[in-house]
Amino acid sequence: MASDSWAQAVDEQEAAAESVDDKPKAEANGAKTEGDGEKREDDDKDDKAAQSLLNKLIRSNLVNTTNQVEVLQRDPTSPLYSVKSFEELRLKPQLLQGVYAMGFNRPSKIQETALPMMLAEPPQNLIAQSQSGTGKTAAFVLAMLSHVDPENKWPQCLCVSPTYELALQTGKVIEQMGKFYPEVQLVYAIRGNKLERGTKLQEQVVIGTPGTVLDWCQKLKFIDPRKIKVFVLDEADVMIATQGHQDQSIRIQRMLPKTCQMLLFSATFEDTVWNFAKRIVPDPNIIKLKREEETLDTIKQYYVICNSKEEKFQALCNIYGAITIAQAMIFCHTRKTAGWLAGELSREGHQVALLSGEMQVEQRAAVIERFRDGKEKVLVTTNVCARGIDVEQVSVVINFDLPVDKDGNPDNETYLHRIGRTGRFGKRGLAINMVDSRFSMNILDRIQEHFNKKIEKLDTDDLDEIEKIAN
Numbered sequence: 001m002a003s004d005s006w007a008q009a010v011d012e013q014e015a016a017a018e019s020v021d022d023k024p025k026a027e028a029n030g031a032k033t034e035g036d037g038e039k040r041e042d043d044d045k046d047d048k049a050a051q052s053l054l055n056k057l058i059r060s061n062l063v064n065t066t067n068q069v070e071v072l073q074r075d076p077t078s079p080l081y082s083v084k085s086f087e088e089l090r091l092k093p094q095l096l097q098g099v100y101a102m103g104f105n106r107p108s109k110i111q112e113t114a115l116p117m118m119l120a121e122p123p124q125n126l127i128a129q130s131q132s133g134t135g136k137t138a139a140f141v142l143a144m145l146s147h148v149d150p151e152n153k154w155p156q157c158l159c160v161s162p163t164y165e166l167a168l169q170t171g172k173v174i175e176q177m178g179k180f181y182p183e184v185q186l187v188y189a190i191r192g193n194k195l196e197r198g199t200k201l202q203e204q205v206v207i208g209t210p211g212t213v214l215d216w217c218q219k220l221k222f223i224d225p226r227k228i229k230v231f232v233l234d235e236a237d238v239m240i241a242t243q244g245h246q247d248q249s250i251r252i253q254r255m256l257p258k259t260c261q262m263l264l265f266s267a268t269f270e271d272t273v274w275n276f277a278k279r280i281v282p283d284p285n286i287i288k289l290k291r292e293e294e295t296l297d298t299i300k301q302y303y304v305i306c307n308s309k310e311e312k313f314q315a316l317c318n319i320y321g322a323i324t325i326a327q328a329m330i331f332c333h334t335r336k337t338a339g340w341l342a343g344e345l346s347r348e349g350h351q352v353a354l355l356s357g358e359m360q361v362e363q364r365a366a367v368i369e370r371f372r373d374g375k376e377k378v379l380v381t382t383n384v385c386a387r388g389i390d391v392e393q394v395s396v397v398i399n400f401d402l403p404v405d406k407d408g409n410p411d412n413e414t415y416l417h418r419i420g421r422t423g424r425f426g427k428r429g430l431a432i433n434m435v436d437s438r439f440s441m442n443i444l445d446r447i448q449e450h451f452n453k454k455i456e457k458l459d460t461d462d463l464d465e466i467e468k469i470a471n
């Protein structure tokens with residue numbers, strides 16, 4: 001889907017970065033100092049799960065959207081309900097309390113329609129797609145908790161997530177939402193959680209990864225799949241990217257009773273996801289929410305002319321000396337530049353976080369959490385590390401190197417995603433581009449042309465001028 005393809009485009013760009021680095025014209029864009037055969041970011045395998053996790057971690061609240069949901073009902077003649085408040089859903093008081101304690105005042109766009117469908121009697125199956133951060137997890141957690149009978153001490157709701165870390169994240173939401181409903185218990189079916197043979201689980205909700213869930217249902221028989229009332233498959237697009245998960249999920253689904261409510265969620269909806277979804281969810285209702293397009297309308301864009309990476313660093317220091325920057329993200333072309341820059345900035349006394357390709361996902365998650373919590377004010381990163389990260393909360397974005405594709409052409413989509421903000425909710429932002437050669441000037445010109453938006457020149461030796469950009 002075109003609107004969701006930025007991540008793919010970024011992947012392609014990064015995958016091509018090496019060949020760009022080999023080209024003389026690309027060297028001029030900041031890659032020249034890195035051409036030493038180090039392991040590049042692009043060697044890293046596309047890791048959708050890591051991306052999804054990091055995105056969840058950096059986001060502090062709901063992604064707003066002005067788009068309307070598209071609904072395809074299984075039975076088009078039945079009335080379509082949508083709610084504007086959580087009260088209308090007639091939730092159990094303990095759950096309503098949980099919802100409010102999480103700070104939710106009203107249902108999100110997707111929740112308005114998805115919740116009544118999921119809570120209807122008899123239960124309805126649902127396939128729902130909307131970008132990350134629009135409230136899908138909260139929605140299905142509420143549906144699962146609503147369907148549990150706390151008197152029954154066996155698993156009734158089963159949720160599968162693509163990875164250990166994502167399962168833990170969703171588990172946290174279940175725990176938070178169910179905080180005032182202690183009779184309902186949760187268990188994690190994930191690696192490392194070893195139960196004695198012969199155990200029969202008493203917990204009503206199970207969250208886990210496909211392999212462990214399948215073992216617990218089939219081989220170890222901790223769970224009786226015939227007693228499951230709600231089955232959730234989360235992050236279907238991430239799920240199918242992992243070898244074997246698709247198959248395992250289908251095998252789990254086949255063990256469930258016909259009456260079990262099947263729910264599937266995905267951030268994107270390419271054909272592969274759709275084909276998988278149809279195998280998991282029979283007779284579905286379908287809800288789709290288009291991704292909010294990003295724009296550059298609320299962003300002030302500047303460029304700075306420099307001759308070397310040292311000069312770019314000096315320009316950066318001048319900018320920092322002249323204006324107060326709450327939090328900034330700085331994008332570099334390679335891991336090596338990012339490392340160098342982070343070192344230089346720390347030497348100058350800045351609190352710097354570095355996201356680097358060789359870090360494990362847990363380490364990246366820790367860096368992002370610290371940045372999100374404001375412990376560090378500058379996040380230096382390469383594209384691969386930052387793809388999928390929501391930059392909305394960051395007021396200043398600096399392109400230490402401009403984004404280029406494999407042919408050495410401007411990568412407009414990546415530029416837009418790094419800098420852009422969505423719709424009318426977007427806060428104002430400031431973007432500064434470092435230009436260090438004729439090649440990168442040409443890239444900048446073409447980016448201006450593409451978006452038909454002027455990028456102003458900034459003289460970073462003139463403090464008064466820099467101060468003006470902050471106003």
Ligand SMILES: Nc1ncnc2c1ncn2[C@@H]1O[C@H](COP(=O)(O)OP(=O)(O)OP(=O)(O)O)[C@@H](O)[C@H]1O
Pocket residue numbers: 052055056059060061062063102103104105106107108111130131132133134135136137138139267
């Ligand atoms: N109705 C609501 N009101 C306010 N905040 C909400 C609401 N629903 C969810 N949120 C919050 O918005 C953020 C995103 O929600 P959620 O994680 O459910 O989205 P998602 O679509 O599942 O995203 P992802 O695919 O990344 O998991 C979370 O911080 C969540 O606590």
